[in-house]
Amino acid sequence: xxxPHVTARPDPYAGTERRPRIFRDDLLQGRIALVTGGxxxxxxxxxxxxxxxxxxxxLIGRREEKLAEARAELxxxxxxxxxVTIAVDVRNHAAMREAVDGIVSRFGxxxxxxxxxxxxxxxxxxxxxxxxxxxxxxxxxxxxxNGCQAALPGLKASSHGxxxxxxxxxxxxxxxxxxxxxxxxxxxxxxxxxxxxxEWGGYGIRVNNVLPxxxxxxxxxxxxxxxxxxxxxEYERMAMGTFGLVDDIANACAFLASPGGDFVTGCDFMVDxxxxxxxxxx
Ligand code: NAP
Ligand code: COA
Numbered sequence: 001x002x003x004p005h006v007t008a009r010p011d012p013y014a015g016t017e018r019r020p021r022i023f024r025d026d027l028l029q030g031r032i033a034l035v036t037g038g039x040x041x042x043x044x045x046x047x048x049x050x051x052x053x054x055x056x057x058x059l060i061g062r063r064e065e066k067l068a069e070a071r072a073e074l075x076x077x078x079x080x081x082x083x084v085t086i087a088v089d090v091r092n093h094a095a096m097r098e099a100v101d102g103i104v105s106r107f108g109x110x111x112x113x114x115x116x117x118x119x120x121x122x123x124x125x126x127x128x129x130x131x132x133x134x135x136x137x138x139x140x141x142x143x144x145x146n147g148c149q150a151a152l153p154g155l156k157a158s159s160h161g162x163x164x165x166x167x168x169x170x171x172x173x174x175x176x177x178x179x180x181x182x183x184x185x186x187x188x189x190x191x192x193x194x195x196x197x198x199e200w201g202g203y204g205i206r207v208n209n210v211l212p213x214x215x216x217x218x219x220x221x222x223x224x225x226x227x228x229x230x231x232x233x234e235y236e237r238m239a240m241g242t243f244g245l246v247d248d249i250a251n252a253c254a255f256l257a258s259p260g261g262d263f264v265t266g267c268d269f270m271v272d273x274x275x276x277x278x279x280x281x282x
Pocket of ligand 1: 036037038039040041042043060061062063064066088089090091115116117118119120139143167168169170211212213214215216218219220221
């Protein structure tokens with residue numbers, strides 16, 4: 001089916017483009033944010049966006065050198081940005097607690113937590129090892145729980161009303177043949193979000209999901225579609241006729257983190273260019 005209103009891009013898989021700035025420069029001024037998996041891809045874009053909007057941002061990832069490179073790249077464009085890096089595996093409950101406690105004792109509170117770190121690979125369930133299943137559940141679902149629980153004291157202390165934003169995936173709703181581990185873990189995250197939105201609403205903490213579609217230039221797009229030679233097929237499934245940009249997800253997170261998100265909790269914010277709707281129809 002043709003979508004004549006959409007202009008094709010010369011390289012639809014390139015992810016270097018930025019969206020125009022849509023928020024005022026001081027939208028998140030003075031807020032303390034923590035982004036897990038902030039050293040690449042979507043997480044990096046969220047960190048960049050939050051820092052541009054005035055937030056102090058802590059980045060978590062496993063690899064120290066990757067975090068240092070991300071920080072250096074951000075500081076080239078944003079020399080005044082306040083950025084902290086912490087190498088920790090989100091699967092380690094005690095280490096996550098220690099990392100978040102360190103941020104809270106340094107800055108006094110935590111205003112925004114983004115649980116973005118995740119692992120995924122294509123593997124038919126028939127061939128998936130127990131450890132392969134466990135690794136993905138542990139990073140995506142247990143890692144999100146670890147982040148939320150570690151962040152609770154800091155979020156309670158936020159004078160803006162704490163925010164938790166969980167990055168999930170539309171296939172958490174539809175199922176995902178070949179990535180059942182990731183879809184199951186992310187479905188668990190969707191449910192955790194709804195439970196915490198109610199449990200922690202009394203503390204002024206808003207808890208929401210953001211569900212990205214395929215995002216150009218990311219590891220997720222590469223390993224799940226490009227490396228398998230099915231990126232063109234995936235591209236055909238985009239109702240908007242294009243993959244998303246990292247900024248599309250970062251902008252959704254900035255909105256939820258800002259006063260614009262004050263009355264939004266427990267929601268699934270689908271940012272997928274209509275991909276999940278188109279799959280069965282054309
Ligand atoms: P990515 O570039 O591979 O980034 C993953 C980040 O998480 C890296 O910073 C990585 O750093 C960190 N990480 C991985 N495992 C970790 C662990 N156990 N503990 C701490 N940090 C860890 O991924 P992406 O493609 O941007 O995806 C980011 C998020 O968006 C994921 O939640 C994914 O499910 C979701 N998503 C992505 C797409 C897409 O098109 N890319 C679509 C829908 C949803 P280290 O390796 O150094 O730890
Ligand atoms: N197909 C089948 N099984 C795979 C696999 C693949 N492509 N990749 C890893 N596995 C299996 C491993 O064989 C191992 O199982 P085994 O012990 O039975 O052999 C298990 O998964 C764990 O792998 P390991 O490499 O030890 O785990 P890790 O904790 O070092 O890494 C992953 C976690 C596997 C999720 C890794 O891909 C990762 O770190 N991903 C982060 C980045 C990412 O996924 N980005 C995209 C987000 S959408």
